[in-house]
Amino acid sequence: MNIGIIGGGIIGLSSAYYLMKAGHRVTVINQSDGHESCSTGNAGMIVPSHIIPLASPGMISKGIRWMFNSTSPFYVRPRLSGDLIKWGWEFYRHANKRHVDRTAPALRDISLLSKAMYQELSRALPFDFGYHERGLLMLYQTKETEHEEVEGAAYANKLGIEARVLSSKEVQELEPDVRVTARGGVYYPGDAHITPQVLMHRLMPYLQQQGVNFMPSTSVTDFRVENGKIKTVITSRGELDFDEVVLATGSWSGVMTSKLGISLPMQAGKGYSFTLQNVEKNSRIPSIFLEARVAVTPMGNTLRFGGTMEITGIDHTINMNRVRGIVEAIPTYYPEMKVDMPKKEQIWHGLRPCSPDGLPYIGRSSTISNLVFATGHAMMGLSLGPGTGKLVSEIINQEKTSIDIKPFNPERF
Numbered sequence: 001m002n003i004g005i006i007g008g009g010i011i012g013l014s015s016a017y018y019l020m021k022a023g024h025r026v027t028v029i030n031q032s033d034g035h036e037s038c039s040t041g042n043a044g045m046i047v048p049s050h051i052i053p054l055a056s057p058g059m060i061s062k063g064i065r066w067m068f069n070s071t072s073p074f075y076v077r078p079r080l081s082g083d084l085i086k087w088g089w090e091f092y093r094h095a096n097k098r099h100v101d102r103t104a105p106a107l108r109d110i111s112l113l114s115k116a117m118y119q120e121l122s123r124a125l126p127f128d129f130g131y132h133e134r135g136l137l138m139l140y141q142t143k144e145t146e147h148e149e150v151e152g153a154a155y156a157n158k159l160g161i162e163a164r165v166l167s168s169k170e171v172q173e174l175e176p177d178v179r180v181t182a183r184g185g186v187y188y189p190g191d192a193h194i195t196p197q198v199l200m201h202r203l204m205p206y207l208q209q210q211g212v213n214f215m216p217s218t219s220v221t222d223f224r225v226e227n228g229k230i231k232t233v234i235t236s237r238g239e240l241d242f243d244e245v246v247l248a249t250g251s252w253s254g255v256m257t258s259k260l261g262i263s264l265p266m267q268a269g270k271g272y273s274f275t276l277q278n279v280e281k282n283s284r285i286p287s288i289f290l291e292a293r294v295a296v297t298p299m300g301n302t303l304r305f306g307g308t309m310e311i312t313g314i315d316h317t318i319n320m321n322r323v324r325g326i327v328e329a330i331p332t333y334y335p336e337m338k339v340d341m342p343k344k345e346q347i348w349h350g351l352r353p354c355s356p357d358g359l360p361y362i363g364r365s366s367t368i369s370n371l372v373f374a375t376g377h378a379m380m381g382l383s384l385g386p387g388t389g390k391l392v393s394e395i396i397n398q399e400k401t402s403i404d405i406k407p408f409n410p411e412r413f
């Protein structure tokens, strides 16, 4: 079949990979050169540990507390927007234990599928994208966070995801080269990490060599629908006809689907990262500084710090106060690491595509028969990319999907 994928982030490229492997003719349309997506400067964590969706108990009260501190990791810009109000209402409705219990197994299954796909990719692709299986350390400073994390570890173990509660001394033993200050931590040995910009920048030319057609700097502006099918995709560089269309436009997906008369609740969750170069004494294992909500990942001899979640719409401004919040958290956990405030031009930002219930949208549209959704992966899109790509290819090939995709139904709201 002739398949058009809109969006060239990790979800679009992963879908292209598996569809190309299945023998289809694939075109990836991306509105920029592909290097500005959310998929390059992120923290690179592959996280089967993350089985609790963003919409979970305690998030509303924490969010409200954080809203009033300009260096805190979370912010929602109050706006009179129908989309934001609907999204906020759905988030509120889902931030409870029942939702977590219902969805955690689905997140586990797609995460494990995706990790298995990463293992395969690390063997199959002709370049090294820094795939390492060293686990993830969740570090905490306070009794309150310890309590939450230990509960989270027990929950993960119950669902078959190994989690070990470590003392401060045991944490330090895992990090021989960096001094760590923490009350303790939870170690998830099954997590992994990659260098995302290497994967993204090398996968594109590789796919091109394999026959995938790329249309960079091309925006999809509209669609022509006939008999319940997308007949034509209208772009800034002409019109294209496809048998199947995959929508992988990340944070822009709500805008895209509105052109098809479909409502897809989506908010962009902006985050920042910066990367230290030539780090002599580097950490070995990715960590999350829990109270500060900062993700830290060693990538070769570099060390990346990422964090914050600003729900401010499609907005590319950089808020230096939030970046300061990340920088100031570092010595609390790594007391010997002195990190200066980076310059604005050294800061990367990305817009996480956030659905209100913390689950991605993966599946076929019931109203437009040749449209497949693959979006809304929020904080886990890198992690879930290859698994999602595999599922997209199974949906289009009308095969039995590797896991149950009902929880990801794009029409659940």
Ligand SMILES: Cc1cc2nc3c(=O)[nH]c(=O)nc-3n(C[C@H](O)[C@H](O)[C@H](O)COP(=O)(O)OP(=O)(O)OC[C@H]3O[C@@H](n4cnc5c(N)ncnc54)[C@H](O)[C@@H]3O)c2cc1C
Residues within 6 Å of the ligand: 006, 007, 008, 009, 010, 011, 012, 029, 030, 031, 032, 034, 036, 037, 038, 039, 040, 041, 042, 043, 044, 045, 046, 047, 218, 219, 220, 221, 248, 249, 250, 251, 252, 256, 269, 270, 271, 272, 273, 295, 306, 307, 349, 350, 351, 352, 353, 374, 375, 376, 377, 378, 379, 380, 381, 382, 383, 384
């Ligand atoms: C600071 C930070 C740290 C993170 N850390 C991690 C992590 O450690 N692990 C993890 O799993 N995830 C992480 N994430 C989340 C992850 O980066 C995202 O979930 C993921 O990149 C989303 O991928 P995507 O392909 O859906 O979207 P994107 O990468 O944003 O790609 C969508 C693409 O669609 C294109 N597009 C949009 N509209 C159109 C149009 N009309 N026409 C043509 N093209 C269009 C855009 O230009 C863009 O290139 C992090 C995010 C941030 C911000």
